[in-house]
Amino acid sequence: MALLVKNLESGYGKLKILFDVSLKVEEGSIVTLLGPNGAGKTTTLLTTFGVVKPWSGSVYLGDVDVTHLPPHKKVDLGIALVPEGRRLFPEMTVVENLALGAYVKRARDKVDDTLELVYGLFPILKERRWQKAGTLSGGEQQMLAIARALMSRPKVLLIDEPSAGLAPKVVESIFQALKQLRSEASVLLAEQNAGVALEICDYGYVLENGQIVLEGAAGDLANNEHVKKSYLGV
């Protein structure tokens, strides 16, 4: 087991968003978290990562209880986040962004190897490496955000809505790259676009109003009546 989230509850101020969310990500697998806007997908990722403090429940990375660790310690232990809105460093070049991705000591020595890896995954980033991140197209920025997260050599990669605001063709190429990530990291992918997500994932959960309402293997979910009606539009 790469990541285990057990009975997680959290929210903002007095407003509770997550109710008893449990999920697991097996080693080398891609797990998707489907759900409509406002269901709590982002909050699930942020609470797992530690930006939002958990109210109760627990988060395990492998066998290690990381529930209450701050984000920078989680990155050090091997959890990385590709956040909503990408949150790149706009005035820095692609290379500088990637170098900061390897900020934690564990990743610093491996910078050159990891750079080769992410350039192999996203060749366009190598071409653009001296360009400022703020001048990249939306798709390139999303690729850079994923590549930056990989630079920390994570065991588990949390990705928030990589398809947001991108053209279908660009989404397709990003998801093709994600498929190849299995050998590098286990992936928990929050996505509204169920069609593309179910194509590449092994297992999925459906989150509605802060609760897991459905789970299953990708193929089963794709054939589920509720998923078909609400998320696949068929």
Add this chain to the structure above:
Amino acid sequence: MDFFSQISPFLLSGLLLGSIYGLSATGLSLIFGVLKVANIAHGAFIMLGAYVAYFALTMWGVVPFVSAILALALGGALGYLVYVAVVKPLGLKNELNILVALFALFLLMAEAARILWGPDFVGYTWTIGSFSLGGLIIEYTKLAGALLALAIVISLEVFLRKTYAGRAIRAVVQDSVGAQVVGINVDRVYALAAAVGIGITTLAGVFITLFIPVGINPYMGGPYTLMGFVIAVLGGLGSIMGAYLAGLVFGLITSVGYFAFSELGFAEPSQMALFIAFLMLLLILLFKPTGLLRI
């Protein structure tokens, strides 16, 4: 005397003093860039640095270029305290509360200085000679102060670009959430920026006394807070080199403005020169609010 030889001393003194202004504004700009906090107490730390220079020289015979190191350390420690005891407990998102708290700190420091050191103007004399360049008299202390200020700003810029700690600071300036995502301990960066920023401000207070050796007073800080903001905004808040260059521009404008207004027979030429500087701030905010340079 022709126009050029009349104005050139003002150009030179504007540049030399501008270099110190620029140095002091880098501290303000760094703190704003990282913490998004306007350090209203800026001038109080300039005042503190000025007193460090005064006491170090008059009590122990330690010259300003050495006491500057002391001021940097003292200011750094106080900057760390300001973050841990004032900014962090109030919460970075409560900008207005922090602003009021820093204003209170400004008043508190001025009054504490008055109680400890008295309300009068104090000063010192320290010269290591001067030289003449084409009819201009240049004091070594002022020239060395200006050059050292430039060297410190360049070192700061190198620190921000070449070291992991510096890159972490720049990352927080550009996107603090992004910084958290890559594993930067953002809280530590805030503390570091407050320490470095206020350390440099206090150090700049030492250098300022090279130019106003008898103007040291508990209440001297106010105009420096104002000028600091004009310069930091002119340079683009958050930009170190921008703040320094803007300091040079500000020094030139106020110095040449002083010359022009006294030639024109104004009663208070230095006040008029400040007026021009603030007019400039207004124009910048209207037409180029991002300032000259960004980080």
